[in-house]
Amino acid sequence: MLNEFEKKIYKFIKNYNIYEKYDKILLAISGGKDSMSLLKVMYKISKIMNLEIGVAHFNHKLRKESEEEKIFVEEEAKKLKIKYYYGEANEKNYKNIELSARNMRYDFLFDIAKKNNYNKIATAHHMSDLVETIIYRLSRGTGIYGVSGLLPINEMLTRPMLTVTLKEIINYVTIDNVKYKIDKSNFENNYSRNRIRNKILPELELINDNFENNFFKFARIAWExxxxxxxxxxxxxxxxxxxxxxxxxxxxxxxxxxxxxxxxxxxxxxxxxxxxxxxxxxxxxxxxxxxxxxxxxxxxxxxxxx
Amino acid sequence: MLNEFEKKIYKFIKNYNIYEKYDKILLAISGGKDSMSLLKVMYKISKIMNLEIGVAHFNHKLRKESEEEKIFVEEEAKKLKIKYYYGEANEKNYKNIELSARNMRYDFLFDIAKKNNYNKIATAHHMSDLVETIIYRLSRGTGIYGVSGLLPINEMLTRPMLTVTLKEIINYVTIDNVKYKIDKSNFENNYSRNRIRNKILPELELINDNFENNFFKFARIAWExxxxxxxxxxxxxxxxxxxxxxxxxxxxxxxxxxxxxxxxxxxxxxxxxxxxxxxxxxxxxxxxxxxxxxxxxxxxxxxxxx
Structure with missing residues (x-):
């Protein structure tokens, strides 16, 4: 029933005890390929593991397509008969876009989770995000404790997709025909992150085409x-x-x-x-x-x- | 007597007990700015700490300027009244240039050290090399034990310049008028290393202009x-x-x-x-x-x- 991509995530969830039976998990869904993959995979896994899932969409209102994305995510949730929660940005707070976009979204997620008794939140962070984070933190200064900051499970926050790369996600949405609208990099206007993603990761790939899995192995040790x-x-x-x-x-x-x-x-x-x-x-x-x-x-x- | 640059290295030597009184240290000197800085700094520090130093030059015979560099290093050693040792590549071994250039050089250094009772060898690896090594190892796969592979002291091998960046070295040779001939990157023909140095490090600098010191702080914790x-x-x-x-x-x-x-x-x-x-x-x-x-x-x- 699960394909290779989904099995990989399922195995990761099992290995790291990310979820257990009867967990109520709020999925953070922007409508991009990462989060729409998360939705599809978690929908399937929820049936196997007996989990309850909900979809939360936060509208940053930064681009004209926002309205369209909102409707798209809502409809996809309806098709799967999953509860849908919606929140939107307060434009007054948009002085520091980078910081507050992220903060507002997380505030919204934790708030919805609390009000509706979700005991976990899932985001679509993947292995390429993990590599980015490691390089970003090393550049800005960190120790071993901080270097692997993206954890599979950190209190309520969970990241079941850390075990797959962006390439694998692109492959999954293509072959499995997963519909999606936007890419989170479009609205998370983080200069340094984009620089790492667009300039450094392609260079690392030329050095070792398995570099993401190698960074991931390092992260596993740092988690321990x-x-x-x-x-x-x-x-x-x-x-x-x-x-x-x-x-x-x-x-x-x-x-x-x-x-x-x-x-x-x-x-x-x-x-x-x-x-x-x-x-x-x-x-x-x-x-x-x-x-x-x-x-x-x-x-x-x-x-x-x- | 020591300037800021030299003091920094002296302090690093003291903090990590890299050398102690009466140590006999063989300096690996190619003639480039890194190693000519090492020579000048170690010459001054040897007077303060009562160390004996010697100069070892290995001629890779890969470029037409090799002969000139050999004479240059020999003369600089003579001026300072430091013992000079010379070795050259066996061209038959040059099938895998990258690997064997390095191996031949290290074989030569250990051999000279042993025959002449040097208890330590010093190379001119600096903080920028350390950053390169960390990125290189993460890309190819490593744990915490391996990530900081460039150590200040590892059995006989010592690296007193890990505490200064390439920029600081360039500043030193310019202001202190240190003569040098070549750059090691010219003969260490390592594709991945050059890619990190020329493509990735400049990007990291745009993210954080203190990135080398931040990686260095991480390395210190990894050393512990x-x-x-x-x-x-x-x-x-x-x-x-x-x-x-x-x-x-x-x-x-x-x-x-x-x-x-x-x-x-x-x-x-x-x-x-x-x-x-x-x-x-x-x-x-x-x-x-x-x-x-x-x-x-x-x-x-x-x-x-x-």
Missing amino acids: YRQQVENEYLKRIHQNENKFYFDIKKDIFDEEVLRLFFLRCKQYPPNYEETKKIIKMGSKKSKQFKGIKIEKNKNTLIIERE | YRQQVENEYLKRIHQNENKFYFDIKKDIFDEEVLRLFFLRCKQYPPNYEETKKIIKMGSKKSKQFKGIKIEKNKNTLIIERE
């Missing part, structure tokens, strides 16, 4: 690293009343766990050098960093938020 | 990861007569340590899936992999080489 950082966080940091006690074990995870602590406090974490200084400060010393007081006692950091 | 893999190797694998006992701890390092074991046996390591299968096989089961027998007993792998 990220998971271990989170496991180590639970092992090393304990809360007691208003204080957090952090057992330093003198390995690479000390620094990762400290940075993660800041992230979870919604604070921008200390940089590489600052992190090392905090970890390595002498016993009985203390530091203040962004409203967080850190005191050292032997191999324990005692952390207090103001 | 690599160090920890090596520490875990020592903790987890013990030899007893002909057998190796590997204590599985159920974290990401199990797989890294297993792959490193194969590398140290001069065997190509199992891939991601194969590694997982070996680590996760049931107790009392065994597998044969490239002439290496692996048996599991509870949480221990018992490994025997044939």
